Structure formats: C-alpha cells, structure tokens
Amino acid sequence: MAHYQHEQEGDSHELRSTHYQPYNHQQYQHPARIQQHNAFGDDSDSEDEHQQHPAPDDQAPPEFDVYKDFNNSGVRYTTLLHGTADDSKHEHHGDHQSSGKTPHVAAEKALRDRDDDDAAGSFIGAPASPSTSHARLQPGLMPKPSTRKGRLAQLKSGKNRWKIGSVIAFLIIxxxxxxxxxxxxxxxxxxxxxxxxxxxxxxxNLVFSAKDPTRFSFDATLDIVLDGRTSYLPTLVRDFRAIVSDLGVTSGTIQVAKSKRAMAFTASTRNLTPLTTDVHFEYSAKLPSDNLWQTWRQACGNIAESTKNGTITRPSLQLVVLVQFSVVGMLGTKSDSTQINNVGCPAELPAGAPSY
Structure with missing residues (x-):
C-alpha cells in the first residue's frame, strides 16, 4: 500500500502560487520519506495548515516561473504544445542548455508521442471526408496559386476554343x-x-371554215429568245412548251395555239439563247358570227386584196406568249409570259377566199 502511494505521489505535480515543482526522481530511492496524504494532497488535517516541502536540491531542474515563462526566459509550464525543454527559451540561457532532460520532460514527451501515434492510427483506413471545409483546413489540400492559374488558363483556353470553333463553323457555313x-x-x-x-x-395546212363546226387551223413558227445569264452555271431546260392566247377580242385570254412538241436544251450563261418552236393554231366556234373567228378571218385575209393605196388594211392581233418548262436542279414547273402587240397573222388566205 505504501509503494502504491509512493507511485501516486511520484506521478502527481503540485502547483504552487508561482512555482512548478518538477518530478523528483530521488523519491524512488527513498521510499521512507513518503508520507500519508489526505484529500488535499498533503499530510495536514486541513487545507489551511501550512504544507511541508522538502529542501531544494542543487541537482534538481529549474523550477517553473510564470513571469519568466511570459518573458520567454524560463522553464515552460508544459512541453506538450511547445516541444521539449531544449527550445528557443533555453537558447538564450546557456546554463539550461547544458542540463539534460528530466524524467518529467521525458515522460511528457513519451505521452505526447503516444498520443500522436494513437491519432495517426485512428486515421488509417478511415474514409476520406467529403466535407469541403475539412479539406480547406488541411494545408496539403489547399489549392496552390499555380493550380488556380492553371484552372484559369484552362477556362480561358476553353473560351478561346469555343470562339475559334464558332469562327470555323461560321466560315464553313x-x-x-x-x-x-x-x-x-x-x-x-x-x-x-x-x-x-x-x-x-x-x-x-391553212383551214378557215364557216360550216359547223366553225373553225380555223394552221401551222406556224414561233421565234423566242431566253435569257439565262442570271445563272452561274449552264441551265438544263426540259419539257419546254409555248402557248399563244388571244388578248384583244375579250376581256380575258383565249388560247389559240400551242407547241407541237416539247423541247430540251441548255441555256447559256454568257449569251442569249434563241429558240424556234413549231406551234399549231386551232380554234372552234358555234357560229361564223363569233367575234374571235371573224377577227382572225380578217387578220389572215389575202394581203393583195387587203391593200388599198399601198396600205395593208388587215387588222393586227394582240397576243400573249406563255412558256412552261422545268429546270434540272429546281423543283416544280417554271413559267414566264410576255405580251406582243400589233402582230400580223402568220397565215394568208388565198385570193378569192370567201368572206363571211
């Protein structure tokens, strides 16, 4: 029981008003000096009684002084947070540098090393915390300036790549x-x-007949010029047809002729493209008194019989020419039309033909 109390006293530290009593290793050599302590840490019956302390030993380490510790010139109160006793405080005092580590300092250092080992072992195999605040508190995980610059450079390069891609896409389009x-x-x-x-x-094959059915028919040639110079490449024209309609007799147009056959050709891009197509005129009416039939009968009369005082009196015609065709590379049927005025009849009745 005495030996147990001896160990308890050896491990305890008694804090006085201004001084710290380090661990005294000589107590292990003199177990007889150990006294029975009460609950207040001494052998007195009351906390008001004066405590008895052994005489200071010349070989004992220097005592802790709070004023020296504040001025960084004395022994530290503890070495758990500030390292061993051979720190910067002792560098200014040669008398403390020569002294070796006390058993108390060695015990504190061993306790600190054991705590560090336990802390390091507790983190082995532990999963990494996804907390960003924990990562920011670790110096090793703090983003370096070079890393931030690299990220900015990557962002800028990404924007530049987007701009370059946009320019390339625009040029391609x-x-x-x-x-x-x-x-x-x-x-x-x-x-x-x-x-x-x-x-x-x-x-x-001219025919003018007043019998039932009242009609006329003949063949002629239509000369027409197309302009394909608006195209940069030669235009391939297919299924070209022409339709001729009368415009002067009624308010509307009445078809009187059309192409005999369709044509195919290539329109030039440098010059005008002249065309000649055969058209067949044909019209039928119920009575010889039909206005259109009478107009065409007079317009196609004999020129000699229609000349008076050197002037041809045959009436002229008002026609509309409509062309329809398809172009290779374009959808649908294309068309264009033009009006021609004061056109002479492309046919002539023989002399002595009856007039109705």
Whole structure:
C-alpha cells in the first residue's frame, strides 16, 4: 500500500502560487520519506495548515516561473504544445542548455508521442471526408496559386476554343452558302431585248371554215429568245412548251395555239439563247358570227386584196406568249409570259377566199 502511494505521489505535480515543482526522481530511492496524504494532497488535517516541502536540491531542474515563462526566459509550464525543454527559451540561457532532460520532460514527451501515434492510427483506413471545409483546413489540400492559374488558363483556353470553333463553323457555313449560291441553277426568262415573233410557214395546212363546226387551223413558227445569264452555271431546260392566247377580242385570254412538241436544251450563261418552236393554231366556234373567228378571218385575209393605196388594211392581233418548262436542279414547273402587240397573222388566205 505504501509503494502504491509512493507511485501516486511520484506521478502527481503540485502547483504552487508561482512555482512548478518538477518530478523528483530521488523519491524512488527513498521510499521512507513518503508520507500519508489526505484529500488535499498533503499530510495536514486541513487545507489551511501550512504544507511541508522538502529542501531544494542543487541537482534538481529549474523550477517553473510564470513571469519568466511570459518573458520567454524560463522553464515552460508544459512541453506538450511547445516541444521539449531544449527550445528557443533555453537558447538564450546557456546554463539550461547544458542540463539534460528530466524524467518529467521525458515522460511528457513519451505521452505526447503516444498520443500522436494513437491519432495517426485512428486515421488509417478511415474514409476520406467529403466535407469541403475539412479539406480547406488541411494545408496539403489547399489549392496552390499555380493550380488556380492553371484552372484559369484552362477556362480561358476553353473560351478561346469555343470562339475559334464558332469562327470555323461560321466560315464553313459561309463557304457552303457561297457554293450553293453558285451551283444552284436559276430560271431563264423571256428576253425583253428580242420579243417573240410569229413566222409563216409555206406548208401551213391553212383551214378557215364557216360550216359547223366553225373553225380555223394552221401551222406556224414561233421565234423566242431566253435569257439565262442570271445563272452561274449552264441551265438544263426540259419539257419546254409555248402557248399563244388571244388578248384583244375579250376581256380575258383565249388560247389559240400551242407547241407541237416539247423541247430540251441548255441555256447559256454568257449569251442569249434563241429558240424556234413549231406551234399549231386551232380554234372552234358555234357560229361564223363569233367575234374571235371573224377577227382572225380578217387578220389572215389575202394581203393583195387587203391593200388599198399601198396600205395593208388587215387588222393586227394582240397576243400573249406563255412558256412552261422545268429546270434540272429546281423543283416544280417554271413559267414566264410576255405580251406582243400589233402582230400580223402568220397565215394568208388565198385570193378569192370567201368572206363571211
């Protein structure tokens, strides 16, 4: 029991008003000096009684002084947070540097090392915390300036790549648009420089009949010029047809002729494209008194019989020429029309033909 109390006294430290009594290793050599202590840590019967302390030993380590500790010139109160006794405080005092570590300092250092080992072992195998605040408190995980600069550089490079990609996409779209603009064919139109004309044929199979059915028919040639210079590439025209209608007799148009056959050709992009197509005129009415039939009968009369004082008195015609065709590379049927005025009849009745 005495030995147990001896160990308890050896491990305890008695804090006085201004001095700290370090561990005295000589107590292990003199167990007889150990006294029975009460609950207040001494052998007195009351906490008011004066405590008895052994005489200071010359070989004992220096005592702790709070004023020296505040001025960084004395022994530290504890070495758990500030290292061993051989720290910067003892560097200014040569008398303390020569002294070795006391058993109390060694015990505190062993306790601190054991706590560090336990703390390190407790983190082995523990899962990493996803908390960003814990990561920010660790110096090793703090983002370095070079890392932040690298991220900024990556962000800038990403923006630059987006800008470069946008420019490249714009250039590609522009090039495709230019190519499409150049390659897409354009519709040719009837030239206004050379209006269409009707030409009489020698073998025209002319027929004017007042019998039932009242009708007329003959063949002629239509000369027409197309303008395909608006296209950058030659335009392939298919199924070209012409339709001729009368415009002067009624308020509307009445078809009187159309092409015999469809044509296919290539419209030039540098010059006008002249065309000649055969058209067949044909019209039927119920009575010879029909206005359209009478107009065409007079317009196609014999020229010699219709000349008076050197002037041909045959009436002229007001016609509309409509062309319909398809273009390779374009959808649907294209068309264009023009009006021709004061047109002479492309046919002539023989002399002595009856007039109705």
């Amino acid at each position: 522009a090039c495709v648009g230019v190519v499409v603009f150049l390659l897409v064919p354009r519709q040719p139109f009837i030239s206004f420089e050379n209006p269409p004309t009707l030409v009489r044929k020698e073998e025209n």
